[in-house]
Amino acid sequence: MQVRKYLLLLCFLIGSVSLTQAQNITTAQYINTYRNVAIAEMQRSGVPAAIKLAQGIIETQSGNSWLVQNSNNHFGIKCKNNWTGASVNYDDDARQECFRKYDNATASWKDHSDFLRSNPRYGFLFEYDQKDYKSWAYGLKQAGYATSRTYPQQLIEVIERYDLNQYTLQGLGEGGALVKNDGPFIGDDQPVSGNIVNKVIPKAAPVNYPSGEFKINGRKVMFAPAGTSLVVLANDKDIRVSNLVHYNDLKDAVLLEEDMLIFLQRKNRTGANDYHIVAEGEDLHSISQKEGIMLEWLRKRNKLDEGEEPAPGEKLLLDGYAPAKPKLTASSVAIIKEEDQQPKDLNLKKLVRDVKDEISKAREGNVQGTPSATPAKSGPAAQETNSLPPQMVEDLKKIDGATVKRETMPVTRQPSAPSNTKYHTVQEKETMYAISKKYNVTVAQLQRWNNLPDNNIRTGQQLVVSQ
Structure with missing residues (x-):
């Protein structure tokens, strides 16, 4: 009996030690363990080493998740219909979903590469520069790899925090890193110092959009090449041209001067992602099209005036409101609308109404024989102005003539035209x-x-x- 108790205690201690060790894997240890596998798979398949490492860290909680410890599945790949190998059941988006099980970690890393490479919906990712990890991160979300709205931001944060792009560069034989930390990691999430040598500014990589209609941010859209006539497109899609122009924040229905995403529905006020990092060559309009968010609301959320453009590398919020305006390009010039230039204390509409009331009162007074409040004038305008109080005459001088005509005598006129019209x-x-x-x-x-x-x-x- 005593021997049995010792055996049970020994088993408990061994199990506790194993569990403690499994839960103490640090992110730095995970990276050191799998960085060479990531580089080898990048050279074989083209999937950037930085992306593979970041996905492995997130999907496995740096090697500590139940799924990876019980299946060697480092990337959360589910069984699907074409999987004939071993599997395990695990609660994810639904209860007890089927996940692939591998004999070893290397098999999981290889299958992940093949999964992305052979699936047509991920095909456009391989058009990106392998060093452009931000485009890869957002592309994975766009293609539907993960359900989390912030999946791209999580990948980018991990890559930059742990300097994972250096392994992509090593795989390309370039050496050195675009973002470099000064010291080694001491435990999990604790770099000695995190001074960034160079800030990585992404370039706007070309995207192979599907043909025909598809959706961005839940709204119907299509890719239109340069030279497309919006009038013809509107007719084909049975949409009013004015609506098509409005949906896409354009000024008129001219031929497209460049390739462009054209929305067939009104864009949303928020984006599907939390934010967008401005790439080289992007402007607010192109960003609003890529993210499916109204240009007006993209400006509002980031405290930008019309004519102001954010500098490359700046973060634009697609949901919520930025605490401050982002850095602007050197060529940015805010466009001040005419109505914003009017003095705040001069309400033209109210002034015009007051003038009309005074004119009416003066006319009634003249009919009844009331003396004029101002000295008599001569000329065609005497009958209208002689009856106005001096202050009202001064107020009239403040009002633009065109404004008075527009407020008091709205007319529809045929536009003037030269003799050859x-x-x-x-x-x-x-x-x-x-x-x-x-x-x-x-x-x-x-x-x-x-x-x-x-x-x-x-x-x-x-x-x-x-x-």
């Missing part, structure tokens, strides 16, 4: 596009010549078609 009367079922082709002009020109806000026209309407 040609006109066209809209026939039944005619469209702006058909008329533009008939007279060899653009839709944008027709809109400008006729002061049209969109492409809506009516039968019998007279349009300027040549100037």
Whole structure:
């Protein structure tokens, strides 16, 4: 009986020691264990070593998760229909999901490379520069590798914290690192110092978008090459041209001067990701298209005025509001709207209403024989101005003449045109596009010549078609 107790105690102690050791694997130890495997797999398959190491760290909790200890599965790859090997069940997105089980860690690392390389939905990733880990991180999320909204940010944070890009560079035979820590790691998450030698600024890598319609941030979108006519596209998709222009934050329906993502629905006010790191060559409009967020809201969330562009490497929030404006490019110039230039204490609409009230009162007074409040004037305007109080006359001087006319006498006038102007009367079922082709002009020109806000026209309407 006594011997049995000793045996049970010994088994308990051995189990406790094993468990303690399993739970004490540090991130630095995990990296040192698998960095050579990551480099070898990168050279074989093309998946960057930094990305593989970061994914392994996150998926296995630096080698401490139940799944990796019971299956050698370092990347959380599920069984799917094409897996015929051993497996284990583990609670993940759902209860007791099937995960692949490997004989050893190297087999898991190799299968992960083959999984990405052979799956068509990850094909575009291999167009990126292997050193561009940020594009790889966001691309993995875009392709649906993980369900976490912050998966790209987690990968990037791990890569930069542990200087993992150095292993990608070693695999390419370049040596040295773009981001370098000054000292060795002492335990988990404790570098001696973390001074960054060079800040990595990503370049906007080309993306092979699917043909036809697909979705970004839950909104329908398609890739349109340079030269695409928005008028023709709107007609093909049965969308009003004015809506298509509005959805994509464009000024008019001209031919596209460059390749562009074109949204077929209104973009969202927030992005699918938490933030976006500005790459070389990107501007706010291209970022709003890539992330599927309205340009207006991208500015609002980052305290940017129209005309201001963030500098490469800056972080733009796609959800919530930034505490401060990001650093701007040297060429940024804020565009101040005309209404913002008006004095804050001058309410033009209220002033115009007051003037109209005074004119009405003065007219009533003249009818009843009330003496004028100002000395008589001569000329055509005497009947209107002689009855105004002096202060109201001064107020009138403050108001732009065009503003007074716009507020008091709204009229619709045919736009002025030179003597060589040609006109066209809209026939039944005619469209702006058909008329533009008939007279060899653009839709944008027709809109400008006729002061049209969109492409809506009516039968019998007279349009300027040549100037």
